[in-house]
Amino acid sequence: MTDKNLVLVVDDDPDLVESVAMKLESENFRVAKAYDGVEAMDQIKKERPALIILDVMMPRKTGYQLCEELKKSEETKGIVILLLTAVAEAVTSTNYTHWEGKSTLADDYIPKPVDLAKLMEIVRDYLS
Numbered sequence: 157m158t159d160k161n162l163v164l165v166v167d168d169d170p171d172l173v174e175s176v177a178m179k180l181e182s183e184n185f186r187v188a189k190a191y192d193g194v195e196a197m198d199q200i201k202k203e204r205p206a207l208i209i210l211d212v213m214m215p216r217k218t219g220y221q222l223c224e225e226l227k228k229s230e231e232t233k234g235i236v237i238l239l240l241t242a243v244a245e246a247v248t249s250t251n252y253t254h255w256e257g258k259s260t261l262a263d264d265y266i267p268k269p270v271d272l273a274k275l276m277e278i279v280r281d282y283l284s
Contacts, residue, residue, distance in 0.1 A: 158204045158234065163279065164188045166196040166219070167211035167240060172270065176209060179272045180279070193217025197225070200232065206283055207236040209266070209275070227261035236282045237261075238275075242268035 163185050165176045170191065177187040188203060190196035194216045196208070208226075212219040219239055226232040239262040263282065266275055 158206050159186065160206045160283065162186045162188060162203060162205040162207075163283075164190060164196060164199055164205040164208045166190045166193070166208060166214070166222075168192055168214045169211070172211075172240075175272065176270065176275065179276060183276055183280075185279070185283075193219065193222040196222055200226070200235075204232070205235060207238065207279060209238050209240060209279075210262075211240045213242070223262050236263045238264045238266050238278060238282075240266050240268055240270065 161184075163180050165173050165180070165187060166189075167173050167176075168191050173189050173191065177189060180187050188199050188205060190199045192214045196210070197217070199205075200208075210219040210223060219241075223237050223239065226235055226237065264278060266278065
């Protein structure tokens, strides 16, 4: 069952995870954390978040891969997924493409570096 107040923050940058988590907690959201796509899937199986803030470029399983898995599953397709992406600026130097970003089933995209005020606005809009 989905916890309407739980947000899962997934990024391989611990500092980003902590800063986003602190901001969410200051706005009375419960926060779960994961540092790659495999760890995120384990968290989701334990406790179903209402929303996932998901980085694209991560080891073991990318944000694109996790997003696709979640959105194609009957059990998890209702979870809101916000993709964090710095890919737009780095697309020429990475294996990630705009096509992958546009073809995912993510609910929204947030550019890096993250504007925490804007991110909280988006989270509140989706969870209200």
